[in-house]
Amino acid sequence: MPYNELRKDYLFDRWVVIATERSRRPTDLSKPKSEAAKTAVCPMCVGNENMTPPAVMHYQKENGEIKRSQDPPVGERSKNWLVRVIPNLFPAFSPPKQPVDEKQIVKNGCLWDAIGHHEVIVESPNHDEDPADAELPQLELVINAYIDRLKELSAKPYVKYVSIFRNYGLEAGASLSHAHSQVIATPMVPATIQEEQKASKAFYNAHGKCVFCDIIERETKGPRLVSEDEDFVVLAPYASINPLEFWIIPKRHAPNILNLTKPEISDFAKNLKVSLKALKDLVNDPPYNYGFHLALDPEDQNSYHWHLEVYPKLAIWAGFEKSTGVYINTVTPETAAGSLRKTVKL
Amino acid sequence: MPYNELRKDYLFDRWVVIATERSRRPTDLSKPKSEAAKTAVCPMCVGNENMTPPAVMHYQKENGEIKRSQDPPVGERSKNWLVRVIPNLFPAFSPPKQPVDEKQIVKNGCLWDAIGHHEVIVESPNHDEDPADAELPQLELVINAYIDRLKELSAKPYVKYVSIFRNYGLEAGASLSHAHSQVIATPMVPATIQEEQKASKAFYNAHGKCVFCDIIERETKGPRLVSEDEDFVVLAPYASINPLEFWIIPKRHAPNILNLTKPEISDFAKNLKVSLKALKDLVNDPPYNYGFHLALDPEDQNSYHWHLEVYPKLAIWAGFEKSTGVYINTVTPETAAGSLRKTVKL
Numbered sequence A, B: 001m002p003y004n005e006l007r008k009d010y011l012f013d014r015w016v017v018i019a020t021e022r023s024r025r026p027t028d029l030s031k032p033k034s035e036a037a038k039t040a041v042c043p044m045c046v047g048n049e050n051m052t053p054p055a056v057m058h059y060q061k062e063n064g065e066i067k068r069s070q071d072p073p074v075g076e077r078s079k080n081w082l083v084r085v086i087p088n089l090f091p092a093f094s095p096p097k098q099p100v101d102e103k104q105i106v107k108n109g110c111l112w113d114a115i116g117h118h119e120v121i122v123e124s125p126n127h128d129e130d131p132a133d134a135e136l137p138q139l140e141l142v143i144n145a146y147i148d149r150l151k152e153l154s155a156k157p158y159v160k161y162v163s164i165f166r167n168y169g170l171e172a173g174a175s176l177s178h179a180h181s182q183v184i185a186t187p188m189v190p191a192t193i194q195e196e197q198k199a200s201k202a203f204y205n206a207h208g209k210c211v212f213c214d215i216i217e218r219e220t221k222g223p224r225l226v227s228e229d230e231d232f233v234v235l236a237p238y239a240s241i242n243p244l245e246f247w248i249i250p251k252r253h254a255p256n257i258l259n260l261t262k263p264e265i266s267d268f269a270k271n272l273k274v275s276l277k278a279l280k281d282l283v284n285d286p287p288y289n290y291g292f293h294l295a296l297d298p299e300d301q302n303s304y305h306w307h308l309e310v311y312p313k314l315a316i317w318a319g320f321e322k323s324t325g326v327y328i329n330t331v332t333p334e335t336a337a338g339s340l341r342k343t344v345k346l
Helices: A026-030 A033-038 A136-154 A191-207 A211-219 A262-282 A319-324 A333-343 B026-030 B033-038 B136-154 B191-207 B211-219 B262-282 B319-324 B333-343
Strands: A005-008 A015-018 A057-062 A065-069 A083-087 A106-108 A111-113 A117-122 A161-168 A180-186 A225-228 A232-235 A246-250 A288-293 A307-312 A327-329 B005-008 B015-018 B057-062 B065-069 B083-087 B106-108 B111-113 B117-122 B161-168 B180-186 B225-228 B232-235 B246-250 B288-293 B307-312 B327-329
Touching (some): A026 B333, A083 A136, A117 A136, A136 A180, A136 A262, A161 B319, A191 A211, A211 A232, A211 A246, A225 A262, A225 A333, A246 A262, A246 A333, A262 A333, A288 B319, A307 B319, A319 B191, A319 B288, A319 B307, B083 B136, B117 B136, B136 B180, B136 B262, B191 B211, B225 B262, B246 B262, B246 B333, B262 B307
Antiparallel strands (some): A005 A015, A005 A111, A057 A065, A057 A083, A083 A117, A106 A111, A117 A180, A232 A246, A288 A307, B005 B015, B005 B111, B057 B065, B161 B180, B161 B288, B225 B232, B246 B307, B288 B307
């Protein structure tokens, strides 16, 4: 089977994966989306491990300690897991069948092979686990899994970026409801991240400091601060394009999450939980997406600062947004931060 | 009342209108969206003209001829219209209260006044008029209204771009179901359009020809052609980011629709109707957005080529798309074009 195609737009530096492995006839699209969620059997639940490919990694409790291992490529899959990472059954990006270098991935300037990885992180044996209500030790395991997968995937020579993200709720694109995140490793640095890294570098060269360190300094004093503790700041960004959008930014400058300390992991899990809980309480459990923004190239070490962006799905981007790239947000970031601030229980 | 704020992102050249006129408390967002559509009385229907501001323009039939006029600022509003253009009750961009120049609009690099216009084009007295099924003379009036509004708004000194777009279906952001389009005039050229114009100019400088003329030449021979007639080409673009996305491109090079001839207007209306009808028949009347892409600056006259982009709403952009700017499309443009081609009835 050939790889999916990664195609570039006629004009923009904008890429699309033409995902033929999950390819559908156009007429299939007329079925209501929600039917997908009504699958009788959840392939992510304990006992259904044989419905998925073997886990590339899982955490298990052995003699009171958390151990990391993986399923054998053939044969029985472990049922005794706390967090389980499996290849996506319909991957957008697929691993190379033999060693490749960048030249082999690029067919021409506008056509690449969609080589990479696409994994699902099953966050808990509990189908309905919600980070907003999860136990902190379980959520710390999920963050650990993010770090472990980032470490392994970013070491591969054909991987230039690793996107770690979560979709919550059918309207936010979560077609399966079992608690899960996703990891996609790509052969190029995606446009949005590249643009962010470029702008951060320009700021660093002009001002001799990291722009996110500067944002933290400015915003912690102002009306857009949601919460702040020893290690993290949660804020509603000045030009939020989503109602109630917030970012979680580490105070310690680091380009990515690879070297988070154990206390930082705990504190990040806590900030993630309480801010998602505040969102859930404030607007009746809305759908959302979150994604890590990070840098892997040592060149970005000083200028880029990792953070998590959380996008509640409370508005529809329509014809204006899609044709112009200009957004309309009906909730001011100051109102958003104020409401979340009052709701957050640290 | 102050103007809405137009804010720029910390890093990106990405703008958002913080639309305080339609501002809501965050808790209001938890109400189901669909309730908005269940308004008992439609403010766009004939007889309810007093529920809206006076029309800035309407077409009326007088003695068998179509006449253009407008409502008086005060007093009775005309009920005898075929197409009616009214200011949006909750405008994202508002006209200046006194003459302004660009310097007054820019508060600082990251904060502008959202000065401009936001209008609604009521496309027909018939509430359920659908361009896919409309009579061509009525649809020609709608295209005429697009041109008339573009002419008037683009002449204003503080207007740098005019976005003309349509949302169809609740899921595509049409909160009112009466057939309508929208027009937003902005004090800057929006990012997406600017980037497109810049790339088109670069292509023109490098190759001495317009990139869209080149696309037409290449795509009319290939598998992504939906239909073609004397004046227009309909195609599924090579790197479509939406399933079943298609563009309608005029064969005659022109930067915008201001100088469309009468036969071109008729032919565009026909292409719009039959391609939307094919989409409707193919996937059971899906929601969609469409938007014109055009250039107003004489500098772009040779390099930029207006066209209409139609985005069926058949997939959800989730955490991956939103964090990376890379898209996943499960229908190949070749399959999309093939299916639409078979369904189109010219």
